[in-house]
Amino acid sequence: MISLKVNGEKVRFDGDEDTPLLWVLRDHLGLTGTKFGCGIGQCGACTVHFNGRAQRSCMLPVAAAKDATVTTIEALSAGDHQLHPVQQAWLDIDVPQCGYCQAGQIMATADFLKRNPDPSDEDIDRDLSNLCRCGTYVRIREAVHHAARLARKESNDD
Amino acid sequence: MTRTLLQLSRRQFLVGGATMAGGFVVGLPLGLGADPTVGNGGTIGFFVEILGNGKVVIGSNQPEIGQGVRTALPMLVAEELDVAWEDVSVRPMPLGIVKTADGYTWKYGGQGVGGSTGLTNNWTYMREVGAMARHQLLRAAAEKFKVSLDDCSTSRGHVFCQSHKRAIPYAELAGAAAALDMPDEAPPLKAIADYRIVGKKQKTVDARDIVTGKATYGIDTQVEGMRYAVIARCPILNGRVRSFDDADARKVNGVLDVFKIDGPMPGEPYIILASGVAVVADSTWSAIKGRRALKIEWEPGPNADDSSTRFWQENEAALETNGQVVTDDGEFDNAMASADKIITHRYRVPFVSHAPLEPQNCFAHVTENHCRIIAPTQMPSGASRAANAVTGIPRENIEVEFTRVGGGFGRRLSNDYVAEAALISKQTGWPIKLQWTREDDMQHDFYRPGGLHELRAGVDADGNVTAWTQRLASASKHYRRPNKPDDGLWEPELYPDDFPRRIVENFRLEYFHNAIGLPRGSWRAPAHTANAFVIQSFIDEIAHETGQDPLQLRLAMFGEERELPYDGHGGPTFNPGRLTRLTKFVAKEINYDRKRPAGTGVGIAAHFTFGGYAAHAIEVTVDKNGELRIDRIVAAIDCGFAVHPQAVQAQLQGGTIDGLSTALGLEITVTDGRVDQSNFHDYPLMRIADVPVEFETHILPYDDIPTGVGEMGIPSAAPALTNAIFAATGRRIRDLPLGAQLKSM
Numbered sequence: 008m009i010s011l012k013v014n015g016e017k018v019r020f021d022g023d024e025d026t027p028l029l030w031v032l033r034d035h036l037g038l039t040g041t042k043f044g045c046g047i048g049q050c051g052a053c054t055v056h057f058n059g060r061a062q063r064s065c066m067l068p069v070a071a072a073k074d075a076t077v078t079t080i081e082a083l084s085a086g087d088h089q090l091h092p093v094q095q096a097w098l099d100i101d102v103p104q105c106g107y108c109q110a111g112q113i114m115a116t117a118d119f120l121k122r123n124p125d126p127s128d129e130d131i132d133r134d135l136s137n138l139c140r141c142g143t144y145v146r147i148r149e150a151v152h153h154a155a156r157l158a159r160k161e162s163n164d165d
Numbered sequence: 166m167t168r169t170l171l172q173l174s175r176r177q178f179l180v181g182g183a184t185m186a187g188g189f190v191v192g193l194p195l196g197l198g199a200d201p202t203v204g205n206g207g208t209i210g211f212f213v214e215i216l217g218n219g220k221v222v223i224g225s226n227q228p229e230i231g232q233g234v235r236t237a238l239p240m241l242v243a244e245e246l247d248v249a250w251e252d253v254s255v256r257p258m259p260l261g262i263v264k265t266a267d268g269y270t271w272k273y274g275g276q277g278v279g280g281s282t283g284l285t286n287n288w289t290y291m292r293e294v295g296a297m298a299r300h301q302l303l304r305a306a307a308e309k310f311k312v313s314l315d316d317c318s319t320s321r322g323h324v325f326c327q328s329h330k331r332a333i334p335y336a337e338l339a340g341a342a343a344a345l346d347m348p349d350e351a352p353p354l355k356a357i358a359d360y361r362i363v364g365k366k367q368k369t370v371d372a373r374d375i376v377t378g379k380a381t382y383g384i385d386t387q388v389e390g391m392r393y394a395v396i397a398r399c400p401i402l403n404g405r406v407r408s409f410d411d412a413d414a415r416k417v418n419g420v421l422d423v424f425k426i427d428g429p430m431p432g433e434p435y436i437i438l439a440s441g442v443a444v445v446a447d448s449t450w451s452a453i454k455g456r457r458a459l460k461i462e463w464e465p466g467p468n469a470d471d472s473s474t475r476f477w478q479e480n481e482a483a484l485e486t487n488g489q490v491v492t493d494d495g496e497f498d499n500a501m502a503s504a505d506k507i508i509t510h511r512y513r514v515p516f517v518s519h520a521p522l523e524p525q526n527c528f529a530h531v532t533e534n535h536c537r538i539i540a541p542t543q544m545p546s547g548a549s550r551a552a553n554a555v556t557g558i559p560r561e562n563i564e565v566e567f568t569r570v571g572g573g574f575g576r577r578l579s580n581d582y583v584a585e586a587a588l589i590s591k592q593t594g595w596p597i598k599l600q601w602t603r604e605d606d607m608q609h610d611f612y613r614p615g616g617l618h619e620l621r622a623g624v625d626a627d628g629n630v631t632a633w634t635q636r637l638a639s640a641s642k643h644y645r646r647p648n649k650p651d652d653g654l655w656e657p658e659l660y661p662d663d664f665p666r667r668i669v670e671n672f673r674l675e676y677f678h679n680a681i682g683l684p685r686g687s688w689r690a691p692a693h694t695a696n697a698f699v700i701q702s703f704i705d706e707i708a709h710e711t712g713q714d715p716l717q718l719r720l721a722m723f724g725e726e727r728e729l730p731y732d733g734h735g736g737p738t739f740n741p742g743r744l745t746r747l748t749k750f751v752a753k754e755i756n757y758d759r760k761r762p763a764g765t766g767v768g769i770a771a772h773f774t775f776g777g778y779a780a781h782a783i784e785v786t787v788d789k790n791g792e793l794r795i796d797r798i799v800a801a802i803d804c805g806f807a808v809h810p811q812a813v814q815a816q817l818q819g820g821t822i823d824g825l826s827t828a829l830g831l832e833i834t835v836t837d838g839r840v841d842q843s844n845f846h847d848y849p850l851m852r853i854a855d856v857p858v859e860f861e862t863h864i865l866p867y868d869d870i871p872t873g874v875g876e877m878g879i880p881s882a883a884p885a886l887t888n889a890i891f892a893a894t895g896r897r898i899r900d901l902p903l904g905a906q907l908k909s910m
């Protein structure tokens with residue numbers, strides 16, 4: 008029995024301890040916003056926040072998530088009406104095409120901007136490596152800069 | 166005469182006699198919460214529902230694969246209906262299959278997206294849907310106020326009655342409007358100049374759900390009592406299950422059932438792709454673990470010795486012989502014999518995989534005489550056919566819902582995963598979600614056919630191209646299909662009317678089919694990806710070898726505006742002058758004439774794809790270690806009229822990246838009858854760091870007729886890249902993908 012905190016709630020999982028966190032989230036908790044793309048840590052579609060840091064969940068056995076705090080795309084924003092600045096930027100720039108990779112892109116970017124609130128293009132290239140098969144990278148880059156501006160504005164307003 | 170709504174609906178509904186007649190036009194209420202009485206909203210036709218609060222729900226009848234069709238088509242309806250886009254929400258529709266006396270018909274029109282036709286096939290239809298609904302609302306208002314139709318006009322969800330000086334919300338008229346008989350002819354459509362919604366930036370449908378993780382794809386399907394399935398498919402092309410031992414698999418926690426899936430016999434048309442063993446469990450992970458515990462002995466079959474090395478050697482050898490001449494214009498042999506100079510080069514275009522980011526999956530629930538399918542498919546009618554083929558359940562009893570799709574690229578024109586899911590559900594009686602892993606997807610695809618192209622041109626003393634031939638040895642994608650004769654194998658591989666046919670009068674195309682066990686299918690912009698690469702590379706080579714500037718030679722050959730006949734998909738005509746305009750534009754934008762330092766160069770290419778036109782100018786730098794950097798990309802598209810400009814821009818950006826990603830690093834190879842690649846570590850798609858910051862996309866409007874946009878951005882990207890590499894280094898890349906070739910300079 009593994010217990011962990013997902014999106015603010017305590018959950019318990021009593022299946023096989025080698026089950027990747029991704030499948031616990033998707034199949035057992037019904038949190039399908041986190042996607043499966045490769046299963047080997049290559050694409051980033053499964054990115055969640057694990058103890059506050061972006062983490063690909065497809066290779067992380069749930070046993071390693073014991074007592075961890077996990078946030079998924081469903082709980083990234085404070086509430087339904089107030090989007091996280093990264094989500095807002097993604098909407099403003101109209102980033103998604105098929106949209107399948109975008110939860111992972113957004114989770115990766117949200118963590119990245121926490122660590123680097125005003126990134127350069129080189130910083131983006133170094134840090135963001137999630138795959139987008141539709142090729143939305145041009146707009147992702149624009150949206151990362153835009154999100155950084157929105158986040159700075161938000162923290163100034165606070 | 167223009168096709169009217171009623172003619173369309175009659176053709177669709179009178180096929181089977183009277184029962185369905187007029188179904189579309191009178192609008193069967195869909196029972197979606199609106200009571201069709203005055204003041205309470207109502208449903209007008211299948212596509213338009215007006216809610217009591219004035220909001221409008223528009224049905225989306227086509228699969229959304231990221232091309233934006235779920236936004237673009239409802240925009241057309243909303244435009245003609247005359248409502249505010251902010252008031253519109255979009256409801257996905259299921260497959261509208263209806264049985265008739267002599268077959269099936271489709272009550273929501275044809276449903277399926279491929280060949281960049283999602284918009285063009287529905288351009289008139291969807292505008293007529295909106296216009297007809299608006300017309301009925303006007304009539305309802307005229308009757309209510311006992312005035313003539315001319316006395317009424319609409320604006321943003323209201324009918325204005327001039328003589329009574331009153332505005333009535335659509336919601337108050339919708340019930341009455343829904344009850345009116347439809348007129349015989351579709352009302353006139355708006356002029357493009359009057360558009361408020363179409364052709365302008367609009368909020369994308371589902372965007373908010375996507376960024377909050379609420380949008381659901383096939384893979385997200387969860388149904389009460391559902392079980393999870395995976396299949397261990399034979400890794401050897403055309404191999405089969407000989408025997409298997411499932412003792413350990415059945416011991417895995419959560420595994421519920423294990424059984425064999427009979428694949429197609431070698432040579433048989435594909436309903437499913439491969440023979441294998443299915444594992445059904447109570448979760449995806451248990452199914453995957455159960456599969457790992459299987460011990461399967463494979464029957465190697467006829468392709469167990471297949472190898473890419475041999476396939477490419479055979480292609481080289483084939484080009485030394487004579488192939489099937491499929492096009493032969495003018496006096497080819499004479500023109501070649503009298504040419505001042507003959508230039509010949511061979512180009513290799515590899516097999517590639519679709520690799521949509523959402524791996525294949527499908528939900529199926531088969532009961533005695535009913536089947537429910539939920540699938541991420543580009544071709545819902547094919548899903549219905551696939552489920553019918555393996556269950557025998559009549560198609561009118563097969564419900565097909567189709568979700569947002571995590572990437573199509575042509576892979577989901579095939580519905581093999583639907584057939585598999587239906588088989589497993591039939592065998593177990595359970596509702597099943599079949600899940601493919603990435604490895605399954607990469608190793609069991611309908612790959613883009615690989616081919617070796619020989620291009621030869623005869624050039625006169627002034628540098629004019631007087632004779633041209635393209636000779637292709639490839640594995641045709643039309644093999645293994647019913648009713649396809651062998652002498653038609655060339656058809657999906659060479660598009661005879663592509664440039665420079667009719668521009669070079671003495672013109673010959675020759676085809677050689679070569680066998681390999683890899684399944685083949687349609688990969689985004691199918692043969693255009695190969696044709697643009699070889700033709701646009703070869704033009705560059707001719708220019709360099711005859712002392713001409715490649716841009717000038719290209720422009721001279723494209724020439725002025727004129728319509729040339731084009732028989733293939735995208736026709737009936739091709740106007741090479743539209744390529745001239747785009748080519749000049751991208752050349753100017755990238756400052757083609759500027760002197761650049763050694764190691765830096767610009768390449769240009771343009772191509773006509775399925776009715777639309779695109780051009781690329783790319784600047785690259787290659788350092789002394791052979792390290793390539795793409796400095797700048799300028800892409801331009803002429804899609805006639807851009808209905809949904811953000812989607813056009815996105816498709817041009819994404820198509821360019823797809824073209825470059827594929828040219829830079831992607832290839833599927835075979836060793837000992839097995840696909841060598843298995844996941845993104847050995848099939849390295851481009852990442853953000855590989856995409857230059859300087860990346861411009863331009864939409865050049867042309868006329869009032871929209872073309873598709875899903876595929877146009879790809880074909881000219883690869884040759885613009887390799888032409889740029891040549892300009893930078895003097896090294897000609899004739900072999901895709903680029904891989905490490907520049908490292909060995």
Ligand code: FES
Pocket residue numbers: 042043044045046047048049050051052053054063064065066
């Ligand atoms: S699914 Fe986890 S990185 Fe691809």
Ligand code: FES
Pocket residue numbers: 103104105106107108109138139140141142143231522571572
């Ligand atoms: S938007 Fe389709 S994979 Fe990124």
